[in-house]
Amino acid sequence: MSDKVEVTQYEEIPVKLGKRKRCLLHLRKFWWAYLIGLICVIVLVVPLLLLVGIPNLAQDKINSAKFHIDGIIITKTRGETMTVALNASMAVSGAGIKATIAEFPAELYLADLEPHTPFLSLNFPKTSASSHINLNITQDVKIPDMQAFTTFAAWLLGKETLNLGIRGKSSIRVRGISRSYGISFKKTIELKGVNQFKGIEVTDTSISLQPDKKGDNFHGWVNIPNPSILTVEIVSITP
Known part of the structure; x- marks a missing residue:
């Protein structure tokens, strides 16, 4: 008579973890590596954003802005000085950043005449960047170059249209950031001329x-x- 021994073998079937649990286990194991990576990203991205991203974005907004002159009034002309009133507006697309543009001197010149010698300079006031900016300026100015101003006056009287250039350098400060960023302002506007007073009637x-x-x-x-759009005060020269 032989003894029979029954042997029962159990095989453990590995439990298959879900994708979410595997991710959690991975994060628990390598959390320190992800933390170091996040710190490195912040250290690299924030300076790039402050030094490159914001200045480029601000300059792109200025470059794409539509500048329109509603009127220029010249009065009290006396020698090389005069009073100039400029009414203009600027439309900025997608101006969602709250910022302030500093005051800056803007030079006016004939865009189609090289070299671009300025015939007038106006101080553009400090403005808040928004989708629509109004500029109302009245200043006593001195003509920086009489030859350039004489050429501008001749073109204005003799031509049907002329291109007026405006340029200047300013700075912009974004709310929440302590530093300012330099920007360049340069626009060309087509103006209608007097066209030799064609159509004059007596x-x-x-x-x-x-x-x-x-x-x-x-x-x-x-x-x-x-x-x-230019209005010039006419004075009597008779005694």
């Missing part, structure tokens, strides 16, 4: 043999068309 004329109390014997109305 109406209701009359001539009298006897002069009036002012000594005038010719009377009439003169219609001088001005399609340009």
Whole structure:
């Protein structure tokens, strides 16, 4: 008689972990490596954002902005000085950054005449960057180059259109950041000229043999068309 021994063998089947649990186990094991990597990313990205990203973004916004001049009024001309009033606006697309543009001197020149010698300089005031910026400037200015200003006046009177260039250097400060970033402002605007006063009309004329109390014997109305946005004060040069 032989003894029979029954042997029972159990085989453990490995439990298959889900993707989420595997990720959690991996993070628990290598959390220190991910922490070091995150610190390295922050150390690299933040300086690049402050030194490169924000300045480039600010300059791109200025470059793509639409600058429009509504009117230029010149009064109180006396020698090489005058009073200039400029009404303009600038539309900035997607201006979601709260920032301030510092005051800066802007030079005006003829864009189609080399070299670009400025004939006038205006101080653009400090403004808050927004989607629509209004500029209303009235300043007493001195003509920096009389030859350049004379050429501008001749082009304005003789041409149908002319291109006016405006340039300057300023700085912009984004809210929440202590430093300022330099920006360049350069725009070219097409202006309508007087076009040799084409369309001028003299109406209701009359001539009298006897002069009036002012000594005038010719009377009439003169219609001088001005399609340009420039208004110039006309003063009497008679004694």
